[in-house]
Amino acid sequence: MSLGRIRAVVRKELRDYRRNRFTITTTAVMPLVFLVSPTVTLLRISAPANAALVHRSVGVTSLLLLVVPAVIPPIIAAYSVIGERDQGTLEPCLTTPIRREELLLGKAAAAFLPSVTVAYAIYAVFALVVRAGAARAVSAAVLHAPQVLAQVLFTPLIAVWAIWVGIAMSVRARDVRVAQQLATLASLPALGVVALISFRVLAPSVPLAVGLALALLAVDLAAWRLVSRMFDRERLITGAPANRHASRTPPR
Amino acid sequence: MQVRRENGWFRRRRVGLGWRPASAREPQPPAATAGPEARERLAAERAAVRARGSEPPAGEPLLVVEHLTKRFGERVAVDDVSFTVAAGEVFGFLGPNGAGKTTTVRMLGTLLAPTSGSAVVAGIPLAPGHGSAIRRRIAVLPENPGLYLRLTVSENLEFFAGLYGVDQPQARIAAALEAVNLRSRANDLCGSLSKGLRQRVGLARALLNDPAVLFLDEPTSGLDPVAAREVHSLIDRLRERGATVFLTTHRLEEAERLCDRIAILNTSLRTIGRTDELRDRLFRKTLVAVTAAPLADPARVFGSLPGVTAWRCCDGNRYELVVSDARLAAPAAARALVAAGADLLSLAEQRHSLEDVYLELVDEDVEALG
Numbered sequence: 001m002s003l004g005r006i007r008a009v010v011r012k013e014l015r016d017y018r019r020n021r022f023t024i025t026t027t028a029v030m031p032l033v034f035l036v037s038p039t040v041t042l043l044r045i046s047a048p049a050n051a052a053l054v055h056r057s058v059g060v061t062s063l064l065l066l067v068v069p070a071v072i073p074p075i076i077a078a079y080s081v082i083g084e085r086d087q088g089t090l091e092p093c094l095t096t097p098i099r100r101e102e103l104l105l106g107k108a109a110a111a112f113l114p115s116v117t118v119a120y121a122i123y124a125v126f127a128l129v130v131r132a133g134a135a136r137a138v139s140a141a142v143l144h145a146p147q148v149l150a151q152v153l154f155t156p157l158i159a160v161w162a163i164w165v166g167i168a169m170s171v172r173a174r175d176v177r178v179a180q181q182l183a184t185l186a187s188l189p190a191l192g193v194v195a196l197i198s199f200r201v202l203a204p205s206v207p208l209a210v211g212l213a214l215a216l217l218a219v220d221l222a223a224w225r226l227v228s229r230m231f232d233r234e235r236l237i238t239g240a241p242a243n244r245h246a247s248r249t250p251p252r
Numbered sequence: 253m254q255v256r257r258e259n260g261w262f263r264r265r266r267v268g269l270g271w272r273p274a275s276a277r278e279p280q281p282p283a284a285t286a287g288p289e290a291r292e293r294l295a296a297e298r299a300a301v302r303a304r305g306s307e308p309p310a311g312e313p314l315l316v317v318e319h320l321t322k323r324f325g326e327r328v329a330v331d332d333v334s335f336t337v338a339a340g341e342v343f344g345f346l347g348p349n350g351a352g353k354t355t356t357v358r359m360l361g362t363l364l365a366p367t368s369g370s371a372v373v374a375g376i377p378l379a380p381g382h383g384s385a386i387r388r389r390i391a392v393l394p395e396n397p398g399l400y401l402r403l404t405v406s407e408n409l410e411f412f413a414g415l416y417g418v419d420q421p422q423a424r425i426a427a428a429l430e431a432v433n434l435r436s437r438a439n440d441l442c443g444s445l446s447k448g449l450r451q452r453v454g455l456a457r458a459l460l461n462d463p464a465v466l467f468l469d470e471p472t473s474g475l476d477p478v479a480a481r482e483v484h485s486l487i488d489r490l491r492e493r494g495a496t497v498f499l500t501t502h503r504l505e506e507a508e509r510l511c512d513r514i515a516i517l518n519t520s521l522r523t524i525g526r527t528d529e530l531r532d533r534l535f536r537k538t539l540v541a542v543t544a545a546p547l548a549d550p551a552r553v554f555g556s557l558p559g560v561t562a563w564r565c566c567d568g569n570r571y572e573l574v575v576s577d578a579r580l581a582a583p584a585a586a587r588a589l590v591a592a593g594a595d596l597l598s599l600a601e602q603r604h605s606l607e608d609v610y611l612e613l614v615d616e617d618v619e620a621l622g
Binding site for chain 1: 324358361362363364365384385387388390391392393394396397398399400401402403407410411412413414415416417454457
């Protein structure tokens with residue numbers, strides 16, 4: 001594994017994103033939608049509101065904020081392989097010494113950095129606004145330690161999951177848009193775990209948050225391995241999988 | 253008298269009949285140009301190619317390919333191809349569209365796995381687990397240079413320098429851009445460059461890792477003549493630097509001008525060798541004499557000339573002589589014509605182009621399929 005090659009992929013991807021209007025629009029506008037509506041909802045809850053209403057509203061809000069790291073990365077990641085193939089840049093890239101694990105890790109890291117930065121920034125703005133303007137009970141529920149920990153831990157882990165789903169779709173799909181739509185849908189189930197905590201089906205606690213985070217981490221690592229195996233140079237170059245040609249394993 | 257070379261057109265020559273042996277007056281078919289005999293000769297040539305696999309080049313071989321085959325389902329894309337390429341050689345790989353040229357490059361570039369056969373690329377056997385090591389020692393320029401259009405020229409090269417892990421990347425990038433005369437465009441977005449300039453950026457990229465073998469897959473495809481000439485001169489410069497170049501093309505004049513040896517592929521290898529060798533193998537040497545008026549008795553003039561094995565008359569005052577050695581036969585023919593009182597307008601060696609060789613081999617396949 002070469003860190004230099006992974007770094008080269010990350011740097012190139014980030015440069016490419018910066019000049020891609022579609023990527024910038026997606027990463028900038030969509031999170032605002034998920035920030036404004038729930039924040040306004042919480043700010044409108046008056047001081048004497050009952051505890052159930054507060055918890056339900058905070059649960060919905062937390063869930064919506066975690067949609068950001070689940071939705072943005074697959075849009076970027078789903079483009080990463082199929083998009084390169086469509087624009088003819090994949091083949092030159094694959095003729096260099098880079099290994100598929102390095103290429104995919106670089107692409108995942110490049111999708112991870114802006115997604116998580118934006119997600120954390122949105123959460124920080126949300127927390128500040130709620131602390132400054134919301135009722136005390138609402139503020140306390142939002143800034144409850146296990147809740148904050150869950151947000152902090154789950155944001156990157158959900159993003160990583162969504163990225164691997166996006167790349168998996170990108171490796172297999174024949175069209176960028178299909179890959180993006182399927183990836184967005186397939187990344188949502190990870191939010192189920194968060195929903196259980198947000199809606200207090202599971203009582204939020206630090207050990208629970210850490211335990212679930214570790215489970216998600218294991219899933220993310222397994223996803224990296226699985227997606228790397230799905231990366232079939234022959235299929236990507238010729239459009240048909242190697243095993244259908246009765247070929248030997250391509251040199252890696 | 254000036255003996256000059258002129259391009260001949262094989263098909264045109266094959267149409268004319270009436271060849272006569274130099275020593276006898278009875279007509280006989282020309283050796284290389286008659287249908288069945290030419291086919292036999294071609295079959296023998298192909299058998300020889302298959303039997304020896306490739307001709308041993310002079311230098312240390314950097315590419316050794318043995319019985320390489322690639323199937324896509326039922327379709328055979330490359331069938332039992334064998335050849336070697338020596339260090340410092342510019343090797344042309346010719347064939348019509350769909351002949352398997354790009355598939356061969358992709359197999360040797362470790363993008364596709366061969367169905368059977370073996371190869372040693374830049375000294376490393378083509379085998380699972382060796383891909384990264386092979387790719388470190390080679391560079392491939394696909395037909396589409398595949399540049400990131402939103403990145404500048406130097407950003408594109410920085411990326412690939414990072415993938416190759418080259419030392420002092422900025423110096424290497426500057427040298428590569430210098431080699432393709434693009435230093436002044438280093439900060440331009442690749443999307444703003446013409447197709448010819450993009451191809452030059454692709455070549456610069458291919459030079460970054462100082463490859464032992466450089467694969468160029470139809471590098472002038474879709475380029476205008478000026479841009480194509482620039483690419484040719486770049487390949488010439490690579491040759492001067494001792495680079496080993498594997499060039500696929502279907503531009504015959506390009507292969508003839510640039511390559512030390514060529515192979516003609518049409519799924520399987522049809523022939524391999526230097527261009528002049530291929531001509532000699534497929535066609536007999538011919539002199540063409542044109543006189544002001546038809547000769548009264550051409551058989552007497554050409555019948556006993558040294559080095560002339562057969563002759564025939566075309567168009568009244570044009571005579572084609574099959575010769576074993578043009579340098580021996582041409583002065584003798586000139587003297588004989590002058591002695592016979594003929595006004596000699598021209599005497600030239602008919603030179604078969606690579607196109608003649610190519611068409612002969614590829615058309616044979618078409619005929620066989622038909």
